[in-house]
Amino acid sequence: xxxxxxxxxxxxxxxxxxxxxxxxxxxxxxxxxxxxxxxxxxxxxxxxxxxxxxxxxxxxxxxxxxxxxxxxxxxxxxxxxxxxxxxxxxxxxxxxxxxxxxxxxxxxxxxxxxxxxxxxxxxxxxxxxxxxxxxxxxxxxxxxxxxxxxxxxxxxxxxxxxxxxxxxxxxxxxxxxxxxxxxxxxxxxxxxxxxxxxxxxxxxxxxxxxxxxxxxxxxxxxxxxxxxxxxxxxxxxx
Amino acid sequence: xxxxxxxxxxxxxxxxxxxxxxxxxxxxxxxxxxxxxxxxxxxxxxxxxxxxxxxxxxxxxxxxxxxxxxxxxxxxxxxxxxxxxxxxxxxxxxxxxxxxxxxxxxxxxxxxxxxxxxxxxxxxxxxxxxxxxxxxxxxxxxxxxxxxxxxxxxxxxxxxxxxxxxxxxxxxxxxxxxxxxxxxxxxxxxxxxxxxxxxxxxxxxxxxxxxxxxxxxxxxxxxxxxxxxxxxxxxxxx
DNA sequence: GAGTGGTCTAGACCACCAA
DNA sequence: TGGTGGTCTAGACCACTCG
Numbered sequence: 182x183x184x185x186x187x188x189x190x191x192x193x194x195x196x197x198x199x200x201x202x203x204x205x206x207x208x209x210x211x212x213x214x215x216x217x218x219x220x221x222x223x224x225x226x227x228x229x230x231x232x233x234x235x236x237x238x239x240x241x242x243x244x245x246x247x248x249x250x251x252x253x254x255x256x257x258x259x260x261x262x263x264x265x266x267x268x269x270x271x272x273x274x275x276x277x278x279x280x281x282x283x284x285x286x287x288x289x290x291x292x293x294x295x296x297x298x299x300x301x302x303x304x305x306x307x308x309x310x311x312x313x314x315x316x317x318x319x320x321x322x323x324x325x326x327x328x329x330x331x332x333x334x335x336x337x338x339x340x341x342x343x344x345x346x347x348x349x350x351x352x353x354x355x356x357x358x359x360x361x362x363x364x365x366x367x368x369x370x371x372x373x374x375x376x377x378x379x380x381x382x383x384x385x386x387x388x389x390x391x392x393x394x395x396x397x398x399x400x401x402x403x404x405x406x407x408x409x410x411x412x413x414x415x416x417x418x419x
Numbered sequence: 420x421x422x423x424x425x426x427x428x429x430x431x432x433x434x435x436x437x438x439x440x441x442x443x444x445x446x447x448x449x450x451x452x453x454x455x456x457x458x459x460x461x462x463x464x465x466x467x468x469x470x471x472x473x474x475x476x477x478x479x480x481x482x483x484x485x486x487x488x489x490x491x492x493x494x495x496x497x498x499x500x501x502x503x504x505x506x507x508x509x510x511x512x513x514x515x516x517x518x519x520x521x522x523x524x525x526x527x528x529x530x531x532x533x534x535x536x537x538x539x540x541x542x543x544x545x546x547x548x549x550x551x552x553x554x555x556x557x558x559x560x561x562x563x564x565x566x567x568x569x570x571x572x573x574x575x576x577x578x579x580x581x582x583x584x585x586x587x588x589x590x591x592x593x594x595x596x597x598x599x600x601x602x603x604x605x606x607x608x609x610x611x612x613x614x615x616x617x618x619x620x621x622x623x624x625x626x627x628x629x630x631x632x633x634x635x636x637x638x639x640x641x642x643x644x645x646x647x648x649x650x651x652x653x654x655x656x657x
Numbered sequence: 658g659a660g661t662g663g664t665c666t667a668g669a670c671c672a673c674c675a676a
Numbered sequence: 677t678g679g680t681g682g683t684c685t686a687g688a689c690c691a692c693t694c695g
Contacts, residue, residue: 188691216681227667229665230665230666247674248680249672249674251674251679251680367654368606370480384478386624388606411606415606415607416604417603428684455661456660467683467685468685484663485661487660488661488662489693
């Protein structure tokens, strides 16, 4: 089982065994690993050595430890292709996962210059500003700050709150289809807000995507800045 | 100094103190922190507690531990804006760091379909394929796989090997200026090759950027897929 | 060879979760 | 209340770097 004194650290071997077990489906996504004490006994190593192995898996995004509860297998990263027609729920469902969304806050306010320009609004025009979190199988994938022209989408907050879908909210406002007109991408490390919204540790990688959607006449209908949990998605563009 | 029994873990307090010291310039980029044993003594904690604090800083990319040598302060992340005219050396020098480059391999071969299409080459046309690593102050920032139309840039490998600059290599081939025509971005975790080339740990975040440069007539002159050390750069697009 | 970080063990207590 | 992961200490030995 474990080869000692081979130059390969014992904790790496333990991590390797656990990783293989996860890959082989011995523990499914969302499932719980044996307790640290149990693994220490099983592998014949100290509990701290098991902890070091688990810490490695946590860093690599394979498992998640919850104090008082256990260590759980994380779902494999969600493939997230950004294209002209990107629909969160379609992407998630295509991978046999359950999409959901949550409205954090909704306000109506005068657009700041940058957002106003992106939405091609007159100075002083109002927008509906939403903060939302989107998840797959209940695990947060991204959180976003969105702005919609208030004149056209006065009820977007209520629509999203009931349907968890921007597509549905647009349809309710008479926009049957829409496309992505502009995309800007960057990578950052999670700040406190990212960490809280996405339920990830401070400093974990976050992919930031800013974009504008337009209706089929080319009129901007949504500006959004979304931050994705880098460990849970594989974002591709192009 | 340290407040025990306050609900804030001692190792976090130690990490906080070290982080503040780094931010305040007590230890400069590239400088060495006190040894683990010395810090344990100074803070009145066990060496393992210091190790935990250091591990946290390592994960967050603030310091780097070298066995047998010490723990060193990492340089702050390099701001890397991707724009129509992106020149590695300009970006690095603008931040008072020293750019360098290294040629890993150079081959001449028939373009694969995807690269051939990106470069708008006829089927069967040849490309020069380069593997390069780029660094700032000697620390690897990115490594890239590039392809150039062999017909126009037969000597690009030699040019790059001597100048460490694609801009210079293009100029030698009669292309005085060029622009970025296409960009695709994604995030991944370092595989073994990424880790070796970038001198980072397996699984650290890597930002992948695929792009095509064209001359001012719009003819493609370079296809490249670059992978950036996510801990060392702050890539922005748009 | 002296000094550094890396690994492993051992034992204790705490904070948190679920029942 | 019992079990879980989180923290901290203590001590030992190893692997590596550098003069």
